[in-house]
Amino acid sequence: MINEYFVEPSLIYKWASDPKDTALFLDKFGLGHPRLISSFPKAKGSKLRQLIIQQMPGNLSHNAEKRVEEFAASLSNEALPRSVSKELGGDWTTSVKAVCKIRPPDVVISSEPCEEFDCWITEDAAIPTGSKFYHRIQATPPRTAAEFTEVIRNFLRYSRRIVLVDPWVYTKKGIQTITSFIECTQDRRIIGGPLHFQIIYNAMTGPSKHHMRDNLSHVTAGKEVVLEIIPVSEKATGEKLHNRYVLTEFGGVSFGVGTDSGDKYHTDDLFLLDRDTYLHRWNQYWNAEAFDRA
Numbered sequence: 250m251i252n253e254y255f256v257e258p259s260l261i262y263k264w265a266s267d268p269k270d271t272a273l274f275l276d277k278f279g280l281g282h283p284r285l286i287s288s289f290p291k292a293k294g295s296k297l298r299q300l301i302i303q304q305m306p307g308n309l310s311h312n313a314e315k316r317v318e319e320f321a322a323s324l325s326n327e328a329l330p331r332s333v334s335k336e337l338g339g340d341w342t343t344s345v346k347a348v349c350k351i352r353p354p355d356v357v358i359s360s361e362p363c364e365e366f367d368c369w370i371t372e373d374a375a376i377p378t379g380s381k382f383y384h385r386i387q388a389t390p391p392r393t394a395a396e397f398t399e400v401i402r403n404f405l406r407y408s409r410r411i412v413l414v415d416p417w418v419y420t421k422k423g424i425q426t427i428t429s430f431i432e433c434t435q436d437r438r439i440i441g442g443p444l445h446f447q448i449i450y451n452a453m454t455g456p457s458k459h460h461m462r463d464n465l466s467h468v469t470a471g472k473e474v475v476l477e478i479i480p481v482s483e484k485a486t487g488e489k490l491h492n493r494y495v496l497t498e499f500g501g502v503s504f505g506v507g508t509d510s511g512d513k514y515h516t517d518d519l520f521l522l523d524r525d526t527y528l529h530r531w532n533q534y535w536n537a538e539a540f541d542r543a
Contacts, residue, residue, distance in 0.1 A: 250521045251403045251500055252355035252384055253287045253329050253439065254278070255345050259360055260372055262306055265316040273376070275320050279327045280500055281524030283384035285407075287329045287354055287439075290344050294328030297321075329407050329499065331439045352437060355403070356381050386521040392511030394422075394429040400519055401495055401502050405433040408497035409444055414534050415493045415508045416451035419461060422509040428468045430495070435472055443473040449534060451490055452480035452543035481540035488539040494522075496534055501527045 264270040278284045291297045298321040305317055339347070345357055349366045356368055363369040368381070375382035390396035398405070405411065413430065415423065427448065434444050448461065455461075458478035469476050483490050493504040505518040522530065533539035 250384070250386065250388070250401060250502060250519075251283055251285055251407065253331075253403070253407065254284050255287050255289055255348075255354045255357045257341055257359045258301060258304060260358060261301060261320065262309060262313070262317060263372075265320065266309060266313040271316055274372075275316065277382075278320075279323055279524070281522065281527055283386055283521060284356075284382075285327065285329045285499060286324060287331050288324070288333075289331050289348065289354070290333060290341065292333045293330055294324040294326065297328055298324045327499070329439070332441050352439065358382075388519045389516050390519065392506065392509075392515040392517050394426040394510055397426055397504075397508065397517075397519075398429045398433050401430075402433055402436075404495060404497050404500065404502065405430055406436060406438055407440070408434075408499055409440065409442060410447075410498045410535065411444065412447040412449060412494075412496045412534050413508060414449045414496065415504070416490050417454070418448060418450050418508055419455040420509055423507075424464055425510060426508045427465060431465075431468045431472070431474060431476075434474070443475050445475045445477065447477045447479055447535070447537075449479045449481055449537055449540070452482050455480055458543070479537045480543040481537050482543060484539070484541055487541075488533055490540060492530075494530060494534065496527070496531050498531075501530055 261275070264274045278286055288294045288297045291300060301317065301321040305314065309317065342359065342361065346363065346365070349357065349368065353366060353368050356370065357366065358370055358372060358375055360372065362371050370381050374380055388400045390400050411434070413427065417423065418427065431446060458480055461478045462476065465476060481490065493507050495502050501522040503520045503522060
């Protein structure tokens with residue numbers, strides 16, 4: 250439900266110069282949206298922010314400069330980090346083409362067309378409804394571990410911090426989904442370093458965290474995955490433990506029924522959380538802040 254974007258810096262300055270383009274393009278990126286800017290050609294969002302500010306043209310209006318600065322500031326925390334080869338050189342277009350041959354992003358937006366790569370579009374090509382710029386923010390997949398994984402694949406691949414929230418995820422079918430999710434996190438990752446994966450479930454009805462860890466030890470073996478099992482109970486004046494989510498540092502998805510598999514004909518509704526809802530839920534569930542740990 251989220252997509253990694255390489256955006257030519259000159260387009261960012263152009264979009265910031267016109268309020269209509271700001272609404273059409275710049276405002277469509279960031280937490281709560283299906284489009285996230287990659288830190289490329291830098292390895293961190295903070296470095297990309299510096300680059301955009303440093304290269305900002307001197308002929309922009311005051312309002313355009315302000316919009317660029319505000320957009321660049323958001324990149325410090327909201328840009329998708331990507332490991333960058335030190336050998337990568339050349340201008341932006343040349344560097345992007347080199348990366349697209351190895352591990353392309355989901356979408357490239359450039360001022361110039363390039364028919365060599367399917368992910369590559371121009372600004373004009375992004376406007377029509379149905380273009381690569383448009384992405385679904387909800388899905389109704391069959392209730393299987395494989396289908397759930399496919400819908401949220403990029404959340405799993407692009408994130409360093411993931412929390413799965415489901416009061417009853419400890420069942421056999423829930424374990425199957427957890428297994429599928431963790432295995433997916435290792436598929437063509439764009440960043441290095443360990444993954445921190447938290448699982449929150451109902452301590453009153455579920456097994457001990459040691460039992461859960463034993464059931465999942467084969468999944469994390471040999472992987473850079475820090476698995477944290479967190480059985481919780483509700484606080485007397487706190488949030489109800491009922492909703493099901495997958496939350497990461499780059500957004501979140503809600504599940505209508507649950508993260509475990511269902512019967513043959515069962516489906517579920519998955520929704521990309523908007524920015525405010527995501528931030529609220531992230532603050533509640535990461536490290537189980539809104540609950541008592543068992």
